[in-house]
Amino acid sequence: MTRLCGGNDGGAVRVKGTVRRPVREWTASVHALLRHLERMGFPGAPCVLGVDELGREILTYLEGETMGDAPVWPPWSRTEETLVQVAEWTRAYHETVASFVPPPGARWRTGASWTPGAVVVHNDATPWNAAWHRGRLTGFFDWDFAGPATVDSDVAWMAHAWVPLHSRRVTETEGLCDFDARPARLRLFLDAYGWRGSTDSVIKEIQARMRVRAAQIRRLGASGEGLYARLLRGGVADDLDQAIHELHDFPR
Numbered sequence: 741m742t743r744l745c746g747g748n749d750g751g752a753v754r755v756k757g758t759v760r761r762p763v764r765e766w767t768a769s770v771h772a773l774l775r776h777l778e779r780m781g782f783p784g785a786p787c788v789l790g791v792d793e794l795g796r797e798i799l800t801y802l803e804g805e806t807m808g809d810a811p812v813w814p815p816w817s818r819t820e821e822t823l824v825q826v827a828e829w830t831r832a833y834h835e836t837v838a839s840f841v842p843p844p845g846a847r848w849r850t851g852a853s854w855t856p857g858a859v860v861v862h863n864d865a866t867p868w869n870a871a872w873h874r875g876r877l878t879g880f881f882d883w884d885f886a887g888p889a890t891v892d893s894d895v896a897w898m899a900h901a902w903v904p905l906h907s908r909r910v911t912e913t914e915g916l917c918d919f920d921a922r923p924a925r926l927r928l929f930l931d932a933y934g935w936r937g938s939t940d941s942v943i944k945e946i947q948a949r950m951r952v953r954a955a956q957i958r959r960l961g962a963s964g965e966g967l968y969a970r971l972l973r974g975g976v977a978d979d980l981d982q983a984i985h986e987l988h989d990f991p992r
């Protein structure tokens with residue numbers, strides 16, 4: 741058994757070519773989603789192999805490099821080629837998940853419930869949850885935050901994660917300082933996705949999601965323990981407020 745690098749929540753270990761992760765209240769719903777993706781032949785997510793004798797979920801290992809515990813983005817995650825591949829992954833994902841209807845009573849960590857017209861999306865498909873192998877994005881692991889959303893808000897959130905459109909302070913901490921490149925990177929992402937809406941609506945969607953996330957971190961982090969408390973102590977809610985403010989001036 742080897743502990744895999746990276747992870748900000750439950751973490752993961754590798755056992756004989758498989759990945760084992762803690763089962764949580766939403767795991768059964770996530771498995772229904774991952775099984776749908778597998779049935780549809782979508783290659784960009786782990787497959788579910790079951791639950792082991794210790795009660796952990798068993799998933800296939802996505803081949804490739806990951807960010808692990810790196811504080812700054814590795815070279816592969818910064819290129820335009822990867823940005824285009826992430827947009828293509830998002831497009832293919834939306835096509836695949838369109839036919840997924842969650843099982844009755846499905847529970848999602850985000851707390852959102854599915855209604856016809858919504859899609860279940862990853863919600864945390866950042867460079868920290870990506871695998872990359874020989875010049876190609878293999879896919880995304882860590883589906884714990886999967887939950888219902890609209891396609892439009894998912895496009896916006898994916899763009900935010902990969903352009904990226906965090907606050908300048910956060911972006912600098914991640915080793916990405918070419919702020920002038922961001923409008924062109926956003927355009928590249930949206931064109932590669934095949935986005936037909938306006939850039940303005942994408943920016944507004946990102947700001948709306950940031951508001952919800954900041955409020956959620958403040959609400960759930962107030963208890964002083966767990967993931968949200970760590971995020972709150974790390975200043976993530978304040979960084980989101982700052983990003984919302986900075987995006988008001990983003991070229992569109």
Ligand SMILES: Nc1ncnc2c1ncn2[C@@H]1O[C@H](COP(=O)(O)OP(=O)(O)O)[C@@H](O)[C@H]1O
Nearest residue numbers: 744746747748749750751752801802806881882
């Ligand atoms: N299916 C997978 N394929 C390849 N690597 C994985 C997979 N799942 C997890 N990992 C590795 O384990 C690390 C921690 O897993 P992750 O699911 O992201 O934990 P957390 O929920 O704590 O963020 C990841 O950064 C990655 O390196």
Ligand SMILES: [Mg+2]
Nearest residue numbers: 747748869882
């Ligand atoms: Mg993770």
